[in-house]
Amino acid sequence: MSELSQHGAIRSVLVVDNDPGVCTFMQVLLEKHGMKVRTAEDGLQALTVLDSFDPDVMFIDLVMPNISGDKLGQVLRSHSRFDNTYLIVLSAISSEQEIDYLSWGFDACIAKGPFKAQGEVVMSVVSKLGTEITRTRPGGVYGVENLYKREITRELLSTKRHFELILGNMGESIVETNEHGRVVFVNPAAATLLGKTEEEILSADLYSLFQKRSGERIRSAVEAAVAGAPVSPVLVEHAGRIVSVQALTVTDEGVVSVVIIGTDVTETRKAEAALLEAHSKLETRVQERTAELAAANESLRLEIDHRSTLEQKLRASLYEKEVMLDEIHHRVKNNMQVISSLMALNAGRLTDPDCRAIIDDMRRRIHSLSMVHDRLYQSDDLSAVDAQDYFRRLLDNLVGSLAGDDKEITTDIDARGVGLPIHVAVPCALMTNEIVTNSLKHAFTGRQSGTIRVTMAQKPDSSLTLIVEDDGVGMPESVDPAAPATLGLRIVKVLARQVGATVKLRRTGGTRFRFDIPPEPHGSEPMEISSE
DSSP: OOHHHHHTSOOEEEEEOSOHHHHHHHHHHHHHTTOEEEEESSHHHHHHHTTSOOOSEEEEESSOSSSOHHHHHHHHHTSGGGTTOEEEEEESOTTTSOOOGGGGTOSEEEEOOOHHHHHHHHHHHHHHBTTTBOSSSOOOEEOGGGOOOOHHHHHHHHHHHHHHHHHHHOSSEEEEEETTSBEEEEOHHHHHHHTSOHHHHTTSBGGGGSOHHHHHHHHHHHHHHHTTOOOOOEEEEETTEEEEEEEEEEEETTEEEEEEEEEEOHHHHHHHHHHHHHHHHHHHHHHHHHHHHHHHHHHHHHHHHHHHHHHHHHHHHHHHHHHHHHHHHHHHHHHHHHHHHHHHHHHTTOOOHHHHHHHHHHHHHHHHHHHHHHHHHHOSOTTEEEHHHHHHHHHHHHHHHHSOTTOEEEEEEEOTTOEEEHHHHHHHHHHHHHHHHHIIIIITTTOSEEEEEEEEEEOTTSOEEEEEEEOSSOOOTTOOTTSOOSHHHHHHHHHHHHTTOEEEEEOTTSEEEEEEEOSSOOOSOOOOEEEO
16 A cells, blocks of 8 residues: 555545546556545536545546536535545646636646556645645646647637537527436526526436426426427426427437527517407407497498588579679679769769869779779689789779870789788779879879889788879878868778778878788777878
């Protein structure tokens, strides 16, 4: 028996390696030095052995199926039972990859190499346990000098790192078990879903991690997958979540492993349930709304029939009124022409020029009114008169009858687009008639030519502005429009008051009357004429 075993430092050892040759070599080597040795071919079997065996040291291979060496180290360190047990990692990839053995809970690392050289390194490390290598002062990586880098191993390690990165960041839960349901791999998403640490899950019975009903459903899916039957995903409940579970099998050299992929479909199922509920409510609402619309349509149909009947009656009544109003305007115009003709016949008998002039003025006023009704009679709109057309005809008639052949009087009309309401048309016609008549009689005395301008504009609020002006000699200061002595200016004042107009007078550069007419008359207050 060796000196080491005589001192009793190391009495029992567990060797975990999926290579039977390594296990046999290590067992012979260590038993030769008086140690009790047990072996296991992978991490899962090691945990089974440890149920009845308490070793002082464990030599654990790094790359193994069914719980790799790094995961096994983390599982062991999560149990206080192994706080004083030395863990030594055996690695054949020490030359290709830096071994972070401390983060996995190991105390040292031995690089796998030729058996003779490896045996010397193993015994050297064993001799240092408890002295140079302790639980508070780990050793390093031993025996690297006996290895050389292998390119194919480096490529496999790179591939392994890529797969670990992908699996570690997947949203789906990935669990691998052996054919008996013992967990040998779990990714972070699965650990989060199960509500346990990776160390608590590894080597556990998969079905025991779920409630009984869910566990049985998963077991059935796994057994069907192992039997080679086509398996569809099954839905299970766990911790208030709904998970879709798919079982897949992998066979490697006759050994069957099962990969379970779990997808959390809780929100999807809630959305589907909400959608179904909303759809049901919508269907109910559509039926109710359809019934409401049918009733509304029937009511609307009856209302349309009733309104159609009323509309036909209104159209007939409107047509009668239009015909009547048209006839009224026609008769008023004809009656005014009759009155004008009678006045002309009587004027022919008069010998007094002043009397004849008064009769002529009256005829012109009647003619101005007659033109309003004539324009309405010929218009498509019986409620308004085309201002541009009316003022043009009015001024042509006045200039033709008063200007004489010895004067050249030019007229300028700007009232395009203005429709004179009937209640304003007559007053505006008479005011314009009086002012233009006065201009033709007095504004161009001693002159052979002149201009009379009539402008009318309509504002957005329907108010009107009427401007009648000439470029004659101007109204004398002795004439006061606010207290007129002549009949014509008195008529202007009365009519302006009738339509509520504000009147402004300018005497320079000719005579200019401006009437600002509101949409509705303000009342019967005395009208004031101010200078502009």
